[in-house]
Amino acid sequence: MDFNLTLDAREKSDSNYDVAIVGGGPSGLTAAIYTCRAGLKTCIFESGVIGGEAASTDLIENYPGFPDGISGMKLTENMEKQARKFGVEIITDRVVKIEEDISSQYDEYKIIYTNSGQIKAKAIIITVGTKPKLLNVLGEKEYKGHGVSYCATCDGFFYKDKKIAVIGCGNSGIQEGLFLLRFVKQIEFVEFLPKPTAEKVLLDKIKKYDNVNFNLNSSLLSIEGNGKSVTHIKIKDNETNGIKEIKVSGVFIYVGLKPNTEFLEGFVKRDKSGYIIVDQNQHTNVHGVFAAGDATIDTVKQITTAVGSGARAANNARHYIENMKF
């Protein structure tokens, strides 16, 4: 990857953009490809990983065009390269607030405040995605980085020949479990619901392994250890209320996602869970502010849909700008 083009927002604080994209995952990168190609001056703000959650997925098999699957890292690296090729500026900074510029003599510029400065843009596309939900069980915070992990591709290596637990049997849990089986001796899956919710193709794959065990209809009560590392977990059978202790060295948590939209409080409308409410054009309730990808109310959280809605947001942002009075 070429990071030389990474700019600090402070250095760019005088700049005005046509389009500012908040979030550099697949949806934001796609939107950037479209707005840049339309000749609009575009920047992306990303405070963490370019590529978003997708970047740390080991193998992506449902993104068309890659019959043998592709690693999340490679796919998102390519998307980044493509967006940079068309001229996007990627700014490594966290957006803390967005508001309308009421002082502007022109048609509504928006002001984007970051940790280190501010910029103005005519249209905004919010593609902030989601982050893994915490379980908020005893030991989760204490052992984060010392047995508790949310990233199998980053940390699987540390659990060679060890027994681990994977919490959550949705697509993420099973997919990451399949990756972890390259390293670990055994996996104890824990699922709150009576049945795993992952796609059949993933479940069929994992069932071929004899070193996995499913604890369904079970709640994780605590992650315990010796103060330095994890030694065991306690789970409860939701039907019998029976409590079981399982010895594990690590716990990988995949219990769902939460949108990164706290900073939008009081700016755009969100639903009860924090997902941004958009119409069929990806427009939010604020004129000139669009949203796409996993952070919106779209219930399908896939790279394909993130890419699709990113393109739609970009085209509608372009129409919006073309109709503005400057």
Place this chain on the structure above:
Amino acid sequence: MALELNERNFDQVINSGKIVLVDFGAEWCMPCKIMDPVTEELANEVDHEKVVIAKCDVQAEPKIAQRFSIMSIPTLLIFKDGKVMDQMIGVVPKRNIKEKIDQYIS
């Protein structure tokens, strides 16, 4: 440039009397790749009389990773007089790292 640490130079560096930031990572880890330019920039900006910015590949140096119970990457450790003073896990913005380092410069 950030200093590459291995078993031969590790103890010598962390006991050098300077504040030492070590970025533990690996090639396969996407969030670690994000930290690379951050530590490189820090290495160019800090006062070299007082601070060393270093990195350690956990795959090449598993013993060092084990010694500090690194089970998740990227992990950043700040050393003073050979002792771990602070740790940061995951992607951390440059200004936050700088603030932490500044706390330990006496």
